[in-house]
Amino acid sequence: MLRSLQNKSVVMHDSAAYALFVVAVHFLILACLCGKFFPAAPVVITMPVKRAQTVVRWRSAAIARSTAMVSKAPVVEKPQYKVKKAPQPSPKRKAFVGGFTKINLGPKKKKKKAIITPPVVEEKKLPPQVQKIPEPVQEVPVQQPAVAQEPIEIDLSTMDQQELGAVIDAVHRWWQPPLGAAVAARCVIAVRLTDTGAIQELRVQQSSGVPVYDIAAKNALLKSIFPKQVWGKACIFQF
Amino acid sequence: MALSFLPLYGSDAFVITKAATSTHIFPLALVYDDPELSESAAGIKKLLNSTGVVEAVILQEKIPTTKKEMDAYRTRGYSAVLFMQPDADAIAWRLYDTTQSQMLLGKKTGSSSHSLLPRLIADAVYTHLFNHDSYFFTKIAYIKKSPSPRHPHATQLCVLDPVDGSSQVILKDPRTLVAPQWNFDANSPVWLTVSEFTPQNVRLLGVDLLGNSWKILDNEGTCVGAARKDDTSFVYVRSGVLWLYTFDKAAKKGKHTRITPKEQVCACPSLLASGDIIYASGSKIYRYDSKEKKQYPLPIKGSCIAPDAHAATGRILFSRAVNGVLQIHTVDSAGQHEQQITFGPGNKVDACWSACGNYMVYTRCQQGKEQIALFNCLTGTERILTPESVQAGYPCWSQKNSNLCAI
Numbered sequence: 313m314l315r316s317l318q319n320k321s322v323v324m325h326d327s328a329a330y331a332l333f334v335v336a337v338h339f340l341i342l343a344c345l346c347g348k349f350f351p352a353a354p355v356v357i358t359m360p361v362k363r364a365q366t367v368v369r370w371r372s373a374a375i376a377r378s379t380a381m382v383s384k385a386p387v388v389e390k391p392q393y394k395v396k397k398a399p400q401p402s403p404k405r406k407a408f409v410g411g412f413t414k415i416n417l418g419p420k421k422k423k424k425k426a427i428i429t430p431p432v433v434e435e436k437k438l439p440p441q442v443q444k445i446p447e448p449v450q451e452v453p454v455q456q457p458a459v460a461q462e463p464i465e466i467d468l469s470t471m472d473q474q475e476l477g478a479v480i481d482a483v484h485r486w487w488q489p490p491l492g493a494a495v496a497a498r499c500v501i502a503v504r505l506t507d508t509g510a511i512q513e514l515r516v517q518q519s520s521g522v523p524v525y526d527i528a529a530k531n532a533l534l535k536s537i538f539p540k541q542v543w544g545k546a547c548i549f550q551f
Numbered sequence: 552m553a554l555s556f557l558p559l560y561g562s563d564a565f566v567i568t569k570a571a572t573s574t575h576i577f578p579l580a581l582v583y584d585d586p587e588l589s590e591s592a593a594g595i596k597k598l599l600n601s602t603g604v605v606e607a608v609i610l611q612e613k614i615p616t617t618k619k620e621m622d623a624y625r626t627r628g629y630s631a632v633l634f635m636q637p638d639a640d641a642i643a644w645r646l647y648d649t650t651q652s653q654m655l656l657g658k659k660t661g662s663s664s665h666s667l668l669p670r671l672i673a674d675a676v677y678t679h680l681f682n683h684d685s686y687f688f689t690k691i692a693y694i695k696k697s698p699s700p701r702h703p704h705a706t707q708l709c710v711l712d713p714v715d716g717s718s719q720v721i722l723k724d725p726r727t728l729v730a731p732q733w734n735f736d737a738n739s740p741v742w743l744t745v746s747e748f749t750p751q752n753v754r755l756l757g758v759d760l761l762g763n764s765w766k767i768l769d770n771e772g773t774c775v776g777a778a779r780k781d782d783t784s785f786v787y788v789r790s791g792v793l794w795l796y797t798f799d800k801a802a803k804k805g806k807h808t809r810i811t812p813k814e815q816v817c818a819c820p821s822l823l824a825s826g827d828i829i830y831a832s833g834s835k836i837y838r839y840d841s842k843e844k845k846q847y848p849l850p851i852k853g854s855c856i857a858p859d860a861h862a863a864t865g866r867i868l869f870s871r872a873v874n875g876v877l878q879i880h881t882v883d884s885a886g887q888h889e890q891q892i893t894f895g896p897g898n899k900v901d902a903c904w905s906a907c908g909n910y911m912v913y914t915r916c917q918q919g920k921e922q923i924a925l926f927n928c929l930t931g932t933e934r935i936l937t938p939e940s941v942q943a944g945y946p947c948w949s950q951k952n953s954n955l956c957a958i
Contacts, residue, residue, distance in 0.1 A: 489575060490575050492577070492929055522680075527631065
């Protein structure tokens with residue numbers, strides 16, 4: 313019991329000091345924020361000229377070193393451009409750093425910007441052009457190309473058995489003779505194919521006399537996928 | 552610019568050969584917009600589908616007006632489309648080919664009997680598509696046994712519809728009737744001949760569709776089997792001998808001419824388009840040349856009975872036993888190119904061609920039952936037309952006649 317009380321008293325002593333410390337810190341922070349413990353007038357620090365000169369010297373030395381390094385490098389011909397002089401800076405320059413003013417760091421030398429102007433090209437004056445009056449074009453009737461007039465025939469004699477079989481198989485795959493048609497029915501259908509193998513024109517040249525038979529034959533041709541040998545040509549199929 | 556094509560024949564055309572057997576059923580769409588046409592469309596669909604060569608599908612939707620909409624039917628799998636619209640008491644219809652979106656046939660069909668409209672339209676469509684007559688306006692005559700305690704041999708002459716099998720009794724007779732045959736002439740559009748067994752003889756009767764009967768031949772002996780040759784003559788068998796009966800309109804007299812020898816027993820005469828007569832004698836099938844006045848047997852092996860010739864195609868049906876079962880066979884008019892048509896159990900006899908030659912009817916006998924069966928030669932399918940409870944036989948298929956459906 314006594315130990316706990318003692319501990320409590322020690323704790324109480326320590327806690328009071330800590331509390332006082334915390335309060336002081338807070339007070340200081342508030343004071344900083346309000347600026348009451350700092351002088352209202354900023355301290356004007358003027359850099360001595362010597363120091364500015366030394367800064368200049370340091371800068372010039374740095375430049376000299378860099379130019380020396382550049383001189384060792386291969387000389388690159390600079391383009392011959394007229395460089396305009398940069399405007400001179402104002403003698404006084406005020407710097408503003410977080411609430412402080414009038415810190416004169418000396419005249420600040422601005423970097424010279426290379427202003428590149430394009431070369432002046434002398435414009436050549438072209439002589440006035442004389443507009444030529446075009447001669448009238450004689451109207452010539454357009455003649456149809458000879459190829460379109462010729463029938464696009466397929467010469468079966470030039471096709472080998474394999475090619476012939478491929479064409480017949482393509483149609484035979486879809487050929488379904490209908491029930492009820494006469495056994496001796498026969499029809500002949502002419503087909504013209506486009507360059508991509510689609511049917512451009514389909515014409516029944518000889519009907520079987522049984523419409524269902526002709527329709528079944530036309531359906532077979534419409535469903536067929538023809539081989540490339542007959543693309544762009546006219547073919548005749550006898551069913 | 553139209554291109555000129557190669558000549559039609561020769562080696563410049565790709566020849567696409569047909570398969571040995573065709574199996575493709577023609578797909579047809581029946582399109583209508585008005586709900587009043589639903590009954591007619593259903594009737595047309597039933598008629599066309601009964602043929603076994605058309606698959607009709609009903610589509611109740613808006614009738615297309617552009618070619619693009621028409622092409623859609625082809626992509627949907629229909630080779631032809633029948634559009635129907637009501638027009639007063641008639642139906643305006645148009646049949647289109649979907650491969651090129653062009654109209655094949657268009658008509659306005661009307662009838663005093665509303666029930667005949669589907670048959671008229673279906674018959675016109677089928678006839679145009681297949682280039683031969685349908686059986687929608689035909690009937691099948693047959694003999695039905697109707698014994699009673701008082702008349703144990705009573706029979707009835709009936710006609711049935713090959714589409715739905717509905718039957719109608721034409722003549723009730725207490726005696727035995729056999730071998731009905733259809734006859735057509737200008738005076739009486741539709742009538743039949745039938746042989747009636749009497750205690751003294753077997754006489755030939757004429758019967759119209761109203762049931763009125765009259766005697767044609769009532770001579771001594773048996774008159775069974777008559778085949779009409781033309782309006783004034785017919786061929787019949789009397790006591791096994793083949794006779795030709797001709798009627799002289801000017802003299803108003805009939806004349807009988809014997810064709811086959813007396814000692815030769817003949818049966819089942821039928822006529823070819825040339826006027827030649829096909830009949831059975833003994834176990835052979837004979838052909839009588841009407842120009843040379845001579846008969847000769849056809850080179851058919853085996854014992855053949857009950858022949859029937861199709862006048863237009865010249866094909867001949869007959870029955871012959873195969874492994875103890877009578878099956879139907881067919882040959883050409885010269886007795887060549889024989890082909891067995893039916894298979895399976897049950898004796899098949901008394902076969903008769905349809906008018907188009909794609910179907911036939913026969914009597915099917917199995918386990919004591921006798922029924923009329925319709926056989927589709929295109930699909931090889933059989934359909935029984937009479938119930939098991941009815942003993943029926945001697946079928947005979949009529950020619951196409953619109954008056955037949957007015958019964």
